[in-house]
Amino acid sequence: MHIDMKGICKSFSSVPILKNVDFSLTDGEVHALMGENGAGKSTLMKVLTGVYTRDAGEILIDGKPVSFNHPKEAEEAGVVFIYQELNTMNDLTVEENMFMGKEIKKAFGVADRKAMIARARETIERLGVRINPRAVMRSLSVGQQQMVEIAKALLADVKVLIMDEPTAALSPSETKVLFRVIEQLKKDGVSVIYISHRMEEIFELCSRITVLRDGQFIATKNIAETDMTDVVRMMIGRDIGARFPERQAKIGDVLFEVEGLTQKGVFEDISFQVRSGEVLGVAGLMGAGRTEIMQAIFGNPPCEKGRIRIGGREVHIRMPRDAIKYGMGFITEDRKLEGLLLNDSITTNIALNNLGIISEHGILQKAKEKSLVAEAIVKLSIRCSSEKQRCGELSGGNQQKVVFAKWMSTEPRVLILDEPTRGVDVGAKKEIYSIINQLAENGAGDTNHDDQQK
Numbered sequence: 012m013h014i015d016m017k018g019i020c021k022s023f024s025s026v027p028i029l030k031n032v033d034f035s036l037t038d039g040e041v042h043a044l045m046g047e048n049g050a051g052k053s054t055l056m057k058v059l060t061g062v063y064t065r066d067a068g069e070i071l072i073d074g075k076p077v078s079f080n081h082p083k084e085a086e087e088a089g090v091v092f093i094y095q096e097l098n099t100m101n102d103l104t105v106e107e108n109m110f111m112g113k114e115i116k117k118a119f120g121v122a123d124r125k126a127m128i129a130r131a132r133e134t135i136e137r138l139g140v141r142i143n144p145r146a147v148m149r150s151l152s153v154g155q156q157q158m159v160e161i162a163k164a165l166l167a168d169v170k171v172l173i174m175d176e177p178t179a180a181l182s183p184s185e186t187k188v189l190f191r192v193i194e195q196l197k198k199d200g201v202s203v204i205y206i207s208h209r210m211e212e213i214f215e216l217c218s219r220i221t222v223l224r225d226g227q228f229i230a231t232k233n234i235a236e237t238d239m240t241d242v243v244r245m246m247i248g249r250d251i252g253a254r255f256p257e258r259q260a261k262i263g264d265v266l267f268e269v270e271g272l273t274q275k276g277v278f279e280d281i282s283f284q285v286r287s288g289e290v291l292g293v294a295g296l297m298g299a300g301r302t303e304i305m306q307a308i309f310g311n312p313p314c315e316k317g318r319i320r321i322g323g324r325e326v327h328i329r330m331p332r333d334a335i336k337y338g339m340g341f342i343t344e345d346r347k348l349e350g351l352l353l354n355d356s357i358t359t360n361i362a363l364n365n366l367g368i369i370s371e372h373g374i375l376q377k378a379k380e381k382s383l384v385a386e387a388i389v390k391l392s393i394r395c396s397s398e399k400q401r402c403g404e405l406s407g408g409n410q411q412k413v414v415f416a417k418w419m420s421t422e423p424r425v426l427i428l429d430e431p432t433r434g435v436d437v438g439a440k441k442e443i444y445s446i447i448n449q450l451a452e453n454g455a456g457d458t459n460h461d462d463q464q465k
């Protein structure tokens with residue numbers, strides 16, 4: 012299938028988001044769509060698939076003008092969008108998710124479960140993965156849930172598959188499986204539009220790349236004709252130099268120490284020390300219990316056994332509030348579930364974590380609040396219409412920056428970071444690393460657990 016998008020414009024409450032964007036896709040290619048957080052990648056794909064209506068421009072499929080009014084119409088034409096945040100029904104089974112809204116029926120309109128399970132099994136097998144169609148979605152890993160979404164797309168006779176940061180939550184081995192599946196789809200003549208902030212993946216997987224910057228089309232190039240430095244320059248309009256900032260922190264005394272932490276069946280006898288100024292990396296396979304250990308240290312839920320010492324003094328953390336009281340901070344891996352109030356503004360989200368700094372004698376100081384939030388927006392270059400914008404309206408990467416901003420200003424002594432740069436673009440990643448370094452230079456000890464490719 013051949014897609015041509017020409018001169019696409021889209022505004023939200025009169026703020027232009029897409030400005031005259033061109034995009035084209037040919038048969039059986041894997042086409043990377045790149046750009047900074049908030050550049051308009053997801054929005055462009057939503058315009059293509061009828062989630063949003065465009066204000067101007069045209070879309071041609073195999074030379075014919077089309078306008079999808081609803082994602083369902085796009086799906087019927089073979090254009091399927093797998094969203095940045097997966098859209099599965101966790102309490103339903105794999106088969107129910109795959110056939111939702113398009114059940115196979117027997118005579119008299121009775122759902123033919125047996126036929127659907129067989130079709131589901133067959134389709135999943137085509138992907139070369141093993142997932143039981145009767146399994147409940149909740150019991151699957153994120154990688155498996157994603158495979159179910161792809162299988163669902165295959166059922167709809169997909170010709171163009173759009174994947175928005177599909178590997179953000181995948182382990183390296185799940186990523187391999189996904190890449191193999193994409194190769195297979197390509198052989199079957201399916202085209203893929205691939206959005207990712209992970210440079211290495213783009214160069215491994217894609218044949219062409221289109222870059223957006225601030226809602227504008229910058230260029231479409233053959234992968235062979237570009238390299239990482241060039242892509243970064245197109246994305247942010249300048250060189251950023253090394254992808255990791257230099258480090259100058261002086262390592263001091265042991266600041267944070269855990270000993271023999273145990274949670275039966277989850278982790279056992281975990282001990283480590285972090286010195287002030289130190290950034291400790293915690294590595295391990297997905298599912299190895301890294302997140303659970305860090306959550307337990309933070310009191311969510313507390314450990315069954317073991318000791319925690321801060322600055323040589325033993326502390327008892329029974330709930331997250333205790334941890335915060337001892338000067339600890341936590342940046343979570345799942346911004347949607349734990350980190351952010353999506354219906355509230357950027358200001359509210361940042362302010363809630365910093366009431367101590369922005370109030371005097373229990374009274375909120377509006378001016379202080381304003382300057383704190385303004386500073387965070389500049390420091391992390393959070394792209395937003397104003398500090399009053401609802402977090403749910405921000406692009407994925409900008410939501411992650413707000414999560415970071417919430418904790419950054421509290422100047423924690425010990426900060427736990429669980430995949431802090433998920434979905435964050437190259438430029439902002441570097442800013443976040445710099446802030447981590449700065450916090451460390453000021454004497455904090457970080458435990459940073461991040462298995463992203465950087």
Ligand SMILES: Nc1ncnc2c1ncn2[C@@H]1O[C@H](COP(=O)(O)OP(=O)(O)OP(=O)(O)O)[C@@H](O)[C@H]1O
Pocket residue numbers: 023028046047048049050051052053054055394395396404405406407408409434
């Ligand atoms: N429904 C909406 N209402 C208001 N503004 C929106 C809405 N959806 C997106 N935006 C704004 O449009 C801009 C582009 O967002 P989009 O989600 O397309 O970015 P993106 O390139 O996908 O970024 P990321 O890499 O962070 O996912 C952002 O500034 C965002 O705040």
Ligand SMILES: [Mg+2]
Pocket residue numbers: 052053054095175406407408
């Ligand atoms: Mg996006």
